[in-house]
Amino acid sequence: MVVAIDERALEEKVCIVHPLASDGGGRGARRVRSGAAEMEEAVGLAEALGLRVSARALIPVRQKRAGHFFGKGQAEKIGDMARASGSGLVVVNGSLSPVQQRNLEKLWQSKVLDRTALILEIFGARARTQEARLQTELAHLAYQRSRLVRSWTHLERQRGGAGFLGGPGETQGEADRRQISSRMVVLRRRLESVRRRRALHRAARAKRAYPTVALVGYTNAGKSTLFNRLTGAGLPALGRLFDTLDPTTRALSLSDGRVVLLSDTVGFISDLPMNLITAFRATLEEVREASLVVHVRDISHADREAQKRDVEEILCSLGVIGGGAGLPCPRIVEFLNKTDILPSRERRVLGSRERCGGVPSAAVSARTGLGISDALGLISRSLSDCG
Numbered sequence: 001m002v003v004a005i006d007e008r009a010l011e012e013k014v015c016i017v018h019p020l021a022s023d024g025g026g027r028g029a030r031r032v033r034s035g036a037a038e039m040e041e042a043v044g045l046a047e048a049l050g051l052r053v054s055a056r057a058l059i060p061v062r063q064k065r066a067g068h069f070f071g072k073g074q075a076e077k078i079g080d081m082a083r084a085s086g087s088g089l090v091v092v093n094g095s096l097s098p099v100q101q102r103n104l105e106k107l108w109q110s111k112v113l114d115r116t117a118l119i120l121e122i123f124g125a126r127a128r129t130q131e132a133r134l135q136t137e138l139a140h141l142a143y144q145r146s147r148l149v150r151s152w153t154h155l156e157r158q159r160g161g162a163g164f165l166g167g168p169g170e171t172q173g174e175a176d177r178r179q180i181s182s183r184m185v186v187l188r189r190r191l192e193s194v195r196r197r198r199a200l201h202r203a204a205r206a207k208r209a210y211p212t213v214a215l216v217g218y219t220n221a222g223k224s225t226l227f228n229r230l231t232g233a234g235l236p237a238l239g240r241l242f243d244t245l246d247p248t249t250r251a252l253s254l255s256d257g258r259v260v261l262l263s264d265t266v267g268f269i270s271d272l273p274m275n276l277i278t279a280f281r282a283t284l285e286e287v288r289e290a291s292l293v294v295h296v297r298d299i300s301h302a303d304r305e306a307q308k309r310d311v312e313e314i315l316c317s318l319g320v321i322g323g324g325a326g327l328p329c330p331r332i333v334e335f336l337n338k339t340d341i342l343p344s345r346e347r348r349v350l351g352s353r354e355r356c357g358g359v360p361s362a363a364v365s366a367r368t369g370l371g372i373s374d375a376l377g378l379i380s381r382s383l384s385d386c387g
Helices: 007-011 035-048 072-084 098-108 115-126 130-146 172-207 223-231 274-279 281-288 304-317 344-351 372-386
Strands: 013-021 052-061 087-092 111-114 212-217 248-253 259-264 292-298 332-337 361-363
Touching (some): 013 072, 035 052, 035 087, 072 098, 087 098, 111 115, 115 274, 130 274, 212 223, 212 281, 223 248, 274 281, 292 304, 292 372
Parallel strands (some): 013 052
């Protein structure tokens, strides 16, 4: 498997470029996010991989160019900035076509990654269990297969047969694509086995009449910290993007004496690569089959509403939310986390939200334990409403 970044690349400096739409909305103006917030998230992704950010820039893009994505003058300025900062890697916080990536690498004389490749690399670095490694490798290969079209200079045509009578044979690109496709078939079979095994585990839990509760949310919203607070699991919670890939399940005792199974799942992010969603289907089915889904939100984040919509879009694609993103689902409640950072007045407003209609919610702080009893009560009531 071809890996975009090797260990030596982790020692290099990185230049991050965020394409800023002409209306100021960044990669997705519909999400009403500021360019500065988008840049900070991109920096967080790079730092999560251990890269050192030496330069960053918001680049206004009125129209994406087919050849280099950026205009000629802009591309040259970015190259100058990367060289001046000593960066051997440039990350474009957007989606690049294979041709655009190749052209920018030639122009800048450095390795170029887009947002999708960066997220895939983080998942590859975080994967620990066999299942996570299988899922991540499948997503890597699906991405790389799309990059084989005129992406590398070694894809010259090979001759078949002997002498001048041999036909042109297959290109090296076709051979690479065939090998990748064969490997993907093997990985899908293994993941299908994982999917069946998970289904058997869920069926066994259902026979024991244990309701299941799944924690979902934007990456770094505090799911693992909350999971530790509720169950005493002691999982690592380092405050890094995508720190949790492998789902963990623990028993949780509610105030009414019932026992439920609480699962911590992988975090979501805006523009999460579809390859990852597809590869992690077996894991994310834990969310779809849960008795109750708890959406953990970082209520202190400036872009909390945009993050909420991003999570809802992914839940909609998984079939957890019916009728489209943004519509509340009877099986979803919200835990408004990191309230300890907010002023006391804002915490009181959050505490009254459940009585004001909308998605049932509880204001909590996983770090301090604030509101945990209310959160457990909300889980208990919601499970009773589900029957």
